[in-house]
Amino acid sequence: MSSTTAARAVPPPKYNYLNAEHGIKSWLLTQDHKRIAILYLISVSIFFMLGGIFAGLIRLELLTPQGDLVSGDTYNRLFTLHGVIMIFFFLIPSIPAVLGNFLVPIMIGAKDLAFPKLNLASWYVYNLAGLLGLYAMVHGGVDTGWTFYAPFSTTYSNSYVVPTALAGFTAGFSSIFTGLNFIVTIHRMRAPGMTWFRMPLFIWSHYATSLIILLGTPVLAISLLLLVLERTLHIGIFDPNLGGDPVLFQHLFWFYSHPAVYIMILPSMGVVSELIAAFSRKRVFGYKFVAFASLAIAVLGFLVWGHHMFTSGQSVYAATVFSVLTMLVAIPSAVKVFNWTATLHRGAISYDTPMLYALGFIGLFTIGGLTGVMLGTLGIDIHVHDTYFVVAHFHYIMVGGAILGYLGGLHYWWPKITGRLYNRFWSQVSAIIIFVGFNLTFFPQFILGFEGMPRRYWSYPPEFQVLNVLSTAGASILGVGLILPLFYFMASLGKKGRWAGPNPWGAVGLEWETSSPPPPHNFLEPPVVTHEAYAYEELHPEPTQKEPYVA
Amino acid sequence: MSVHIEPKRNYFLVFGALLILTALTTWVAYFDFGAWNNVVAMGIAVVKASLVVLIFMHVRHSTPLTKLVVVGALLWLVFMVVLTMNDYATRGLLGVLGK
Amino acid sequence: MPEHHQPGALAHHFETYDQQKEASNLGMWLFLVTEVMFFGGFFLAYIVYRSKFPLDFAYASHELDVTLGTTNTAVLIASSLTMAMAVRSAALAKRKAVVGFLILTMLFGGVFLGIKAHEYHTKWVHHHVPGPHFEWHGEGADPHHAEMFFNFYFGMTGLHAAHMVIGIGLLTWLCFPAWKGRFNEDYHNPVEVVGLYWHFVDIIWIFLFPLLYLIGFHMHGH
Numbered sequence: 001m002s003s004t005t006a007a008r009a010v011p012p013p014k015y016n017y018l019n020a021e022h023g024i025k026s027w028l029l030t031q032d033h034k035r036i037a038i039l040y041l042i043s044v045s046i047f048f049m050l051g052g053i054f055a056g057l058i059r060l061e062l063l064t065p066q067g068d069l070v071s072g073d074t075y076n077r078l079f080t081l082h083g084v085i086m087i088f089f090f091l092i093p094s095i096p097a098v099l100g101n102f103l104v105p106i107m108i109g110a111k112d113l114a115f116p117k118l119n120l121a122s123w124y125v126y127n128l129a130g131l132l133g134l135y136a137m138v139h140g141g142v143d144t145g146w147t148f149y150a151p152f153s154t155t156y157s158n159s160y161v162v163p164t165a166l167a168g169f170t171a172g173f174s175s176i177f178t179g180l181n182f183i184v185t186i187h188r189m190r191a192p193g194m195t196w197f198r199m200p201l202f203i204w205s206h207y208a209t210s211l212i213i214l215l216g217t218p219v220l221a222i223s224l225l226l227l228v229l230e231r232t233l234h235i236g237i238f239d240p241n242l243g244g245d246p247v248l249f250q251h252l253f254w255f256y257s258h259p260a261v262y263i264m265i266l267p268s269m270g271v272v273s274e275l276i277a278a279f280s281r282k283r284v285f286g287y288k289f290v291a292f293a294s295l296a297i298a299v300l301g302f303l304v305w306g307h308h309m310f311t312s313g314q315s316v317y318a319a320t321v322f323s324v325l326t327m328l329v330a331i332p333s334a335v336k337v338f339n340w341t342a343t344l345h346r347g348a349i350s351y352d353t354p355m356l357y358a359l360g361f362i363g364l365f366t367i368g369g370l371t372g373v374m375l376g377t378l379g380i381d382i383h384v385h386d387t388y389f390v391v392a393h394f395h396y397i398m399v400g401g402a403i404l405g406y407l408g409g410l411h412y413w414w415p416k417i418t419g420r421l422y423n424r425f426w427s428q429v430s431a432i433i434i435f436v437g438f439n440l441t442f443f444p445q446f447i448l449g450f451e452g453m454p455r456r457y458w459s460y461p462p463e464f465q466v467l468n469v470l471s472t473a474g475a476s477i478l479g480v481g482l483i484l485p486l487f488y489f490m491a492s493l494g495k496k497g498r499w500a501g502p503n504p505w506g507a508v509g510l511e512w513e514t515s516s517p518p519p520p521h522n523f524l525e526p527p528v529v530t531h532e533a534y535a536y537e538e539l540h541p542e543p544t545q546k547e548p549y550v551a
Numbered sequence: 552m553s554v555h556i557e558p559k560r561n562y563f564l565v566f567g568a569l570l571i572l573t574a575l576t577t578w579v580a581y582f583d584f585g586a587w588n589n590v591v592a593m594g595i596a597v598v599k600a601s602l603v604v605l606i607f608m609h610v611r612h613s614t615p616l617t618k619l620v621v622v623g624a625l626l627w628l629v630f631m632v633v634l635t636m637n638d639y640a641t642r643g644l645l646g647v648l649g650k
Numbered sequence: 651m652p653e654h655h656q657p658g659a660l661a662h663h664f665e666t667y668d669q670q671k672e673a674s675n676l677g678m679w680l681f682l683v684t685e686v687m688f689f690g691g692f693f694l695a696y697i698v699y700r701s702k703f704p705l706d707f708a709y710a711s712h713e714l715d716v717t718l719g720t721t722n723t724a725v726l727i728a729s730s731l732t733m734a735m736a737v738r739s740a741a742l743a744k745r746k747a748v749v750g751f752l753i754l755t756m757l758f759g760g761v762f763l764g765i766k767a768h769e770y771h772t773k774w775v776h777h778h779v780p781g782p783h784f785e786w787h788g789e790g791a792d793p794h795h796a797e798m799f800f801n802f803y804f805g806m807t808g809l810h811a812a813h814m815v816i817g818i819g820l821l822t823w824l825c826f827p828a829w830k831g832r833f834n835e836d837y838h839n840p841v842e843v844v845g846l847y848w849h850f851v852d853i854i855w856i857f858l859f860p861l862l863y864l865i866g867f868h869m870h871g872h
Contacts, residue, residue, distance in 0.1 A: 112663040114673045180680045187616065188673045189663075215627045218684040222691035226805070234781030235801045237695055242798040243706075248698055251635045252691050302630055306638065316647045318638035521663075554741050554835050562738070566731040570724055576860055577720045580867035592860040600853045607734045608849045614672070620679045624686040631687070632694050639698055 013515035016419065020520045031116035032520060037102035037417070039123050044094050047130065051085035054078050056479060059441075059472040065465050067458040075458035076143035077159065083146030084164060088171045089130060091402055092260065095267035096178055097122070099409045100206045102417055104182055106511045106518060107200050109191025109527040114184040115177075122177035129170035136160035136167065145456060147257070148223075150238040150249040154230040162231055165224040172217045172224075175263075179213030182206050191510075193529035200509060200533050201290050205270025208294035212259045212266070212301060220256035223249060247313050254305035262301040265365075265397060266294060268405025269336055272358045275408050276340045278507040279355035280347025283534035286339040293332035293339075300329040310381045319378055326376030333369055337362060352505070352548065353427040357408025360435050364400025368393055371446065386456075389449025395442045407434070407485070414489065415500030415548065419517040422492040424549035426484060433481030440474025492550065501544030508534055508541055555612045565606045572599050659837040667836040678843035682850050685813075689854055692809065696802050696861065699795075706795035709788060712866035713778060714803070715769060719863035722765050723855065729758030730852045737845040740828065740838035748828040748841065755848065756821045759814055766811055773800070780804065803862055810858060813851045820844045 017034045027035060057078050061069040070078065101119065105112050113119050136142055142164040144153040153161050186207050190199070227249070229235040238244045277284050284290055306314055306322030340362055349355070371393040375381050384390065415421055444467040449455075453464050460468070491497065503512040508531075514523050531538055576595045584591060605611040610621060664670040700707045736751035770779075777785035780801050786793035824844055827833065833841055 110663070114663075115677060116661075116663065118677075176681075176684055180677060180684075183680055184673050184677050187676060188669060214680055214683050215623075215687055218686075218688035219631065219691045222688050225809075226692075226695070229805060235805050236780065236798070237801055237805065242794045242801070243699065243703060243792075244798065245698070247638075248635075248695060251638065252694070255631055255635075255691075302627065303634065306634070314638040315641040315643070316645045317641035318634075321634075321637060554838075556738060556741055557734070559735070559738070562731060562734050566727065569727045569730075573720060573723045573727065573859075577716060577864065577867075580716075580860070580864035588865075592864060593857075596857050596860055599856045603730060603849050603853050603856070607730055608846055613675075616676065617679055620676070620683060624683040627683075628686060628690040628693075631690060632697060635694055636697065636701070639701065 013419075013517070013519065015519060016515060016517040017520045018419070018517050029120070031112070031120055033101050033105055033113045033116065033119055034417070034518065034522075036119050036123055037098050040093065040097040040101060040126070043123070043127060043130065044090055044098060047085050047089035048094075051082055051090055052479065052482065054082035054085065056475065058082060059475040061458060062460070062468045063472050065460050065462045065468075070458070072458045073143060076145075076456070077141035079456055080143055080145050081137060081141050084133065084142070084168065086398075087146060087260070087264075088168050089126075089133065091264040091398060092171070092175055093126060093178070094406050095271065095402075095409060096175075096182070096206060096209060096263075097126070099202075099271065099406070099413060100182065100209075100267060101178070103413065103511055104185060104203060104206055105189070106514065106522050107203055107509060108186065108189065108194050109510050109523070109529060110185060110189040111521045111523075111526075113181045114189060115181050118177050119181055122174045122181070125170060125177065126174035129167045129174060132163050132167035132170060136163040139163075147253065148227060148249075149253075150227065150230070150246040151240065153227055154236070154238055154246075154249075162228050165228050169221050169224045169228075172221050175213050176217050179210035179217075182210040183214070186210075191527050191529055195529075197288065197291070198529055198531070198533055200270075201273035201284060201287065201294075202267075202270040204291040204294045205266045205273070208298040209263050209266040209270075211295075211298045212263050215302065216256040216259040216263070218256075219252055220260070223252035223256070226252070247309065250309050250312055251305070251314075254308045255302070258305040258308060259298075259301045261394070261397065262297050264402045265405075266297060268361065268402045268409075269294070269333075271405045271409035271412075272340065272361050273336075274507075274509070275354045275358035275412055276343050277534040277536075278412070278505055279350050279352055279358070280344050281506075281536045282343055282347040283532065283536060284339060285342035285345075286335075287533065290336055290339050293335045296332040297329065300325070300332070304329050304376070307376050307381070310378055311385045323376055323378040327373065330369060330373050330376070333365075337366055337369075351428075353424070353431055354408045354412035354505075356428060356431040356435075357404045357411065360431070361401055361404045361408065364396050364404065364438070368396030368401055371396065384449055386454055387449035388445040388453045388455055391455050392442045392445035392449060395445070399438055399442070404434070407431070410485070410489075412505070413511070414492070415504045416511055416516045416518070418493060419500055419515075420492040420497045421500050421504065421548060421550045423488045424547075426488045427549070430481050430484040430488075433484070434478060435481075437474050437476075437478030437481050441471050441478050442474070444468070444470045444474075498550045500548070503541060503544045504548035506541045506543035508536055508539055512541070555609070557606065557609070557612075561606060565602050568602060569599055659832070671837075671839055671842075674839040674843055675846075678846045682846060685850060689806075689809070692802075692806055693857070693861075696806070699798055699802070700861075700865075703792070703795040703798070706791040707799045708866035709791035710786075710796040710799035710866070711862060711864070713776070713788060714863045715772070716863050716867060718765055718769055719859055722762050723859045725758050725762045725765070726852050726855050729755045729762070730849050732758065733845050733848045737838070737841050740833035740841040741835055743831070743834040745828065745831040745833075748833060749825055752821050752825055752828060752841075756818050759818050759821075763811060763814060766807065770804075773804075806858055806862065810851065810854055813854070817844070817848050817851055820847065 017032055027039065030036060061067065061075060067075065139160055142159040142161050144157050144159070144161060148165065186203060226237045230238060236242050236244055238246050238249045240246065273284050273290060304322055304326045306318055307326045310319050375384065375390060375393055411427060448464055448467050453460050500516045502515050510527055513527065572595055576592060579591055604621065610617060660667055660670060664673065732751045732754040736748050736755060739747035739751055773779055777783055778800050780797050784797050786796045788796065821844060824841055827840065
């Protein structure tokens, strides 16, 4: 495939998964993993916007020290719903259900996932969960915090705890279906020659993520179920009157919810591995270390949950054990950061939009991760627990890390998924706006937390106002940056959009060896794999057009 | 390809063993072995479960991956129970006020 | 490929029947992993409270009917036998045997649920159902902790029973392709994986029975 000097568009493939069938039924009853990925893209985007609206209202309230925009009760509902939506309906599904669904079969040379019907069911179950959540929201929402701690959630809250808990329970099934599908697919459907150590690191990340999903989500399910049973049938497992211990709820809840943060970050790390390799045009340094680090994160991530409970009443002995184990779990993440950095070293770097996101990820994830180590240190956490320090930490990971990875992945694989190229200028500008807005929003929160501003409070002492105003200003900039992609991505799909060829970035990977968009069964000829994952030095792939963007 | 068909006899043998073990566990509950009560009861349950897993569920003739999955599930259950009981069993241990 | 296979038996995205069968099996085993962790959380809560109030739990447990519990255990074990035979018959393409064993399994399951319903009713009559109507007149146990025991009794056996109902539903669904003779050596995955699910539900009961029914038995040596 020689690179053409003509600025002419590469013609679209005549027969691809988007035009193979027509009509709403062909979408709503599809079993094609690529179409299901797009269905998910639409759903998660809607929930992301809803979660973002709640975030905006929170930041508006926090412009002033007094609680004046909304009542305290309403404020509790705002941050609860922001958390529930963003975690269960955006971060957990996003990369696996959109990018993972689309790419996992293609990257390993399979025709589809192992259980296509289960894949479609996963999307419907997700929407059912969403409807339950919306029902609760419309009727006034829930005020317990996304963590649903007993006994407030079980006994004292007057809000719509049960429908929201059931929404979380149901969303968990959707997640489990996806994870199960990925594990079986990766074990049983790799193309000839695709050995475990030839797989892209994106696959290793999704495999590790799927392990966590399978082992952890059911425990969230039982915690939420027990919560619902206590509230509805008086089966008071956490009821102190019956000898129950509310801290037990926290053990069960965090047994899932800590590994859940790795569900949210591992896929993003997988994306970053792909982007760093592609835009340095080099194999990832220490491939096996990165692959095993993903597995290590999955395993160690299950052994640290008590660090969320340092001040809750667990024994000091247990807290110490959890603190030590927490130090261990930071290590594989650090291994990855060092390996990505080593990959960049002496690479042929280009600053295409996906790369901007990947570089942003590395910096922001490092800050988030290091502050996580601080929080895992028992002595420090006693002082900063439940302050804005924690809020800043997890937003650095979840937004600075997970979301930047998601956006980077969307920008990298958009041409593959849609067959279209998007506008370079606006995509790069958005990335920068997001980076600036994000840091302005959340860096002040580290300081606020350290100075003692509690989280989940609707009013605060006046001396904290300046930093809060900076944070809100940052949030509005971040909001603008996040909305922009909607416009240029939509524009790319329009009549003036340009078609992408099979390999606009000149990258190595099975997904770049098929057309953009791919045919319904992914490949015209079943692939046979003979080279390593990032074999840039052997293959020297050329981009299939001069510019991977539209002017 | 070949499917391993378990001889009917083995299924009936396991069935018989399970019934005997059930009767045994009920009978043994009459007696008080002190701290060993739990060990005996759970020990018998583990033997019964193992028979079901290995023979009825064909794990004896399954792929190494299936066996790994079974072991993995049990291991994770152990992690969850041990690390949680690590809290409950040590409350007050270090003499720190309130914990 | 043998001619007696139905056209749709090998799904389009699989290359061979073997691959399909192994994927199907692995898929169900992975689902069972989630069930282990799901019930596991409940078992964990049981362990926590039983270690806190061992005597109260033992006294409360004594209120359960061990004869019915033992009988139910035997019934479930029998249902596991018939389920294993159903899977075997499916692999041997013995159409009528498959349906027969499936129906027997469902019958045993129904007996189990019937006995359970009877037990629940008895508890209701004796005011042992947790909630506003709970009353404890038994000796030895703190009434609140006794109620906590019954939280576990109803919660865990209820969850188990719900899984059995789903299992019976799955077995009913299997009868249709079984009757049509769809299953043979190459393709009997659905029966095999429902079998795995059913055996798992049996295993949960194998642990529930001694933990709920037998912990107070030795204290009053009948």
